[in-house]
Amino acid sequence: MRKSPLRITRARASVAAVLLRHEHPLSAELVFRQLIGDGEDVSLGSVYRILKQMEDEGLVQRERQVSAGGVKAVYAIPDDAAQKRSYVFHCDVCQRRQRIADTSLAGQLANVATLEGYALPAEIVIPARCRTCKPGT
Known part of the structure; x- marks a missing residue:
């Protein structure tokens, strides 16, 4: 994140930390739930915005995951x-x-x-x- 033009904020660092803790991609909703569980004061809308900003900078990769409930976007830190x-x-x-x-x-x-x-x-x-x-x- 230090190499991107995005400022390192607590919310962005927290989102990145959640994604780094998991081996598999997570939906924005799961990231949000993890953050709430960690005691972070963040909204679901903020999580979506942060993930989009990080995706635009190449820090996060968005994929489509197909399940019985339909197609959902999931996010991961690129390898x-x-x-x-x-x-x-x-x-x-x-x-x-x-x-x-x-x-x-x-x-x-x-x-x-x-x-x-x-x-x-x-x-x-x-x-x-x-x-x-x-x-x-």
């Missing part, structure tokens, strides 16, 4: 390793490689891997066929 990991499409015909620059994808894959107990390598190669080599072109 540093996920930010350094590279994802590459590799054409199985011409051997062309194209790096994928999507930090959201990187964070989501890292979170799922952690939840399921998998360790991801530094480079993830996705076999594919480029537009030049795909049939019908």
Whole structure:
């Protein structure tokens, strides 16, 4: 948070602390309940605003979680390793490689891997066929 333009406030630090205490992403409502349980004086609206500000600065990652109740946004602190990991499409015909620059994808894959107990390598190669080599072109 020190590297972002956001001022470090007690509320922002408390939200970050709640997210860091949990291995899995949390909804804003769960973050709010944790803060109330910790004795913090904060509103649910403030939690949503703080999470949005932190997401805009890349400090928090928002994902969509599907459950029986519908789709809900959940939040997590991105894994540093996920930010350094590279994802590459590799054409199985011409051997062309194209790096994928999507930090959201990187964070989501890292979170799922952690939840399921998998360790991801530094480079993830996705076999594919480029537009030049795909049939019908």
